[in-house]
Amino acid sequence: MSYDFIIIGAGHNGLACAAYLAKAGAKVLVVERSARVGGACHTAEATLPGFKHNICSVVHTHIPTGPVYRDLELERHGVRYVYPEHLRGTIFPDHRSIVMYREPERMAAELSRFSVNDARTFRTLHDDYGEFLESTFLPLMYSPPLPPSLQSAELEKSEEGRKLLQWQASTPVQLLDELFESEEVKVHFLSRLTVLGFAPDQFGQGWICLLRILKAEAPICVGGSQQLAQGLRSAVEAHGGVVQTGAEVQRILLRGNRATGIQTGDGSRIEAAKAVVTNVEPKKSFLRMVGEEFLPAAFATRVKNYHARGRSLFVLHLALSEPPQYKAAAHNPPVDIAFSQEMFGGTVREQVRAYHEVSMGSPPRKEMLQITLPTLYDPSQAPAGKHTAVVWQYAPYRLEPGGAEGWKNLREEYAAHVLDLWRSYAPNLSRDKILAMAIQDPTDTERQNDNLVNGVDVVGDMTPDQMGYFRPFAGWSGYKTPVEGLYMCGGFCHPGGGVHAGAGHNAAGVIAEDFKLKRWWD
Numbered sequence: 001m002s003y004d005f006i007i008i009g010a011g012h013n014g015l016a017c018a019a020y021l022a023k024a025g026a027k028v029l030v031v032e033r034s035a036r037v038g039g040a041c042h043t044a045e046a047t048l049p050g051f052k053h054n055i056c057s058v059v060h061t062h063i064p065t066g067p068v069y070r071d072l073e074l075e076r077h078g079v080r081y082v083y084p085e086h087l088r089g090t091i092f093p094d095h096r097s098i099v100m101y102r103e104p105e106r107m108a109a110e111l112s113r114f115s116v117n118d119a120r121t122f123r124t125l126h127d128d129y130g131e132f133l134e135s136t137f138l139p140l141m142y143s144p145p146l147p148p149s150l151q152s153a154e155l156e157k158s159e160e161g162r163k164l165l166q167w168q169a170s171t172p173v174q175l176l177d178e179l180f181e182s183e184e185v186k187v188h189f190l191s192r193l194t195v196l197g198f199a200p201d202q203f204g205q206g207w208i209c210l211l212r213i214l215k216a217e218a219p220i221c222v223g224g225s226q227q228l229a230q231g232l233r234s235a236v237e238a239h240g241g242v243v244q245t246g247a248e249v250q251r252i253l254l255r256g257n258r259a260t261g262i263q264t265g266d267g268s269r270i271e272a273a274k275a276v277v278t279n280v281e282p283k284k285s286f287l288r289m290v291g292e293e294f295l296p297a298a299f300a301t302r303v304k305n306y307h308a309r310g311r312s313l314f315v316l317h318l319a320l321s322e323p324p325q326y327k328a329a330a331h332n333p334p335v336d337i338a339f340s341q342e343m344f345g346g347t348v349r350e351q352v353r354a355y356h357e358v359s360m361g362s363p364p365r366k367e368m369l370q371i372t373l374p375t376l377y378d379p380s381q382a383p384a385g386k387h388t389a390v391v392w393q394y395a396p397y398r399l400e401p402g403g404a405e406g407w408k409n410l411r412e413e414y415a416a417h418v419l420d421l422w423r424s425y426a427p428n429l430s431r432d433k434i435l436a437m438a439i440q441d442p443t444d445t446e447r448q449n450d451n452l453v454n455g456v457d458v459v460g461d462m463t464p465d466q467m468g469y470f471r472p473f474a475g476w477s478g479y480k481t482p483v484e485g486l487y488m489c490g491g492f493c494h495p496g497g498g499v500h501a502g503a504g505h506n507a508a509g510v511i512a513e514d515f516k517l518k519r520w521w522d
């Protein structure tokens with residue numbers, strides 16, 4: 001059997017890439033090692049029948065507004081999103097809180113309870129940068145990254161651009177100190193960033209903080225994240241593509257320096273007439289499936305140096321008989337109906353310290369929590385009147401001492417500790433309200449999907465040396481590789497991890513151009 005293109009891995013990026021190519025008329029095969037499609041878009045009844053838990057991603061910020069949803073007509077393929085009105089609450093240890101809103105006026109009013117000056121600054125930032133970021137950020141995500149010199153040249157042209165360049169060089173904490181006076185306002189915005197795995201005091205990431213200040217959206221996929229993967233699979237198949245699950249690719253077959261197909265675990269060889277495209281992280285793709293001996297030495301070194309050392313998440317999935325009722329709601333009632341809650345201590349310093357402790361292998365004993373209740377806005381994810389909650393607490397993959405193995409001994413005790421932290425904010429969550437619970441420590445995350453090396457959710461660290469033009473490696477950020485006919489399309493490429501299908505979309509564009517396929521999309 002022969003195909004034009006073989007895509008290795010049915011993560012949402014692999015599926016999106018496949019759907020674009022299939023719709024362009026190519027003969028496409030997607031091969032997935034697991035029994036289901038979606039990779040980290042995974043919904044499962046992890047606790048009790050009828051309770052659908054999102055094992056990894058919950059919020060798909062850029063899917064419904066980005067090009068992929070529209071181009072692949074995902075609504076027709078059963079993918080729908082709901083937009084929570086009350087987005088996120090940051091709750092402080094003294095039970096005051098800030099709830100995040102989409103509308104700038106409403107958000108500014110919320111901030112003014114802490115500082116009138118900060119509310120004014122937020123409005124000004126929105127006026128000055130809101131549209132600018134909206135109109136530049138999405139196009140930058142959904143196209144191959146520009147070399148830094150070109151990107152800087154563009155930004156240098158305007159005052160907003162020059163200011164952005166300076167913020168880009170700074171740390172998130174520096175940016176927040178420059179902009180805001182209230183510690184709570186700073187903690188609120190900083191936690192929006194650190195929860196994604198960005199270090200609070202990392203130089204070169206100030207601009208991401210600005211994005212997180214201004215971009216407030218939390219679309220959730222009705223029925224759970226797996227529905228996005230199902231819809232993408234349906235789009236692939238609707239255009240004649242084939243998706244094969246339960247087949248692990250062992251080798252990428254080569255003739256000279258050209259990829260010609262794949263070999264799966266049962267020894268089957270399948271030919272790709274035009275190209276092989278990998279959705280799988282660099283070390284496995286290149287060192288195992290291609291083989292170091294077939295790579296230029298300098299490229300192999302870059303692959304070996306690709307890192308996933310950042311923080312991971314300790315996750316609890318809960319089936320609840322009722323939603324949490326926060327003490328904070330006494331002062332700010334919408335806290336109870338916000339889609340998610342962040343509890344990150346009371347000061348910026350505490351967040352920075354906790355981040356460093358995690359880097360050194362210590363799971364924080366203080367709350368570094370994000371808690372999300374999809375069922376508040378999508379009741380289809382639990383039996384009538386019941387709820388699911390997902391609790392994320394920062395955590396290292398390797399404990400010091402104990403290493404990754406150490407989680408075996410720690411997980412039950414740490415789960416109880418995390419629950420106690422949560423209960424100190426939401427005292428109604430007594431044992432009888434928790435119908436069942438499943439623990440997912442960082443090693444479980446990697447075991448379920450070995451593409452998430454060290455349990456790092458974004459498929460390799462999103463640090464300045466591994467972002468944009470440097471992702472996965474400088475000179476190879478255009479989805480091509482030194483092996484002819486071998487392309488990359490996963491979250492380890494620009495624009496990085498997370499569910500937006502940017503890498504799948506961009507890789508399809510490059511491949512369409514190289515093979516003169518009809519580029520039917522904008």
Ligand SMILES: Cc1cc2nc3c(=O)[nH]c(=O)nc-3n(C[C@H](O)[C@H](O)[C@H](O)COP(=O)(O)OP(=O)(O)OC[C@H]3O[C@@H](n4cnc5c(N)ncnc54)[C@H](O)[C@@H]3O)c2cc1C
Pocket residue numbers: 008009010011012013014031032033034037038039040041055056057058059060061247248249250279280284313315445449450451452455456457458459489490491492496497498499500
């Ligand atoms: C706990 C957690 C919470 C998260 N929450 C969010 C969130 O709320 N919002 C968000 O945007 N992002 C979130 N993320 C991150 C996001 O889910 C991932 O970054 C993203 O889904 C990665 O997509 P991908 O297609 O690049 O890779 P993956 O989804 O990892 O897909 C790769 C696929 O390749 C397959 N594969 C691997 N090796 C082989 C092989 N040899 N042969 C065949 N197939 C193979 C794997 O089985 C997998 O299906 C979260 C992640 C985690 C872990």
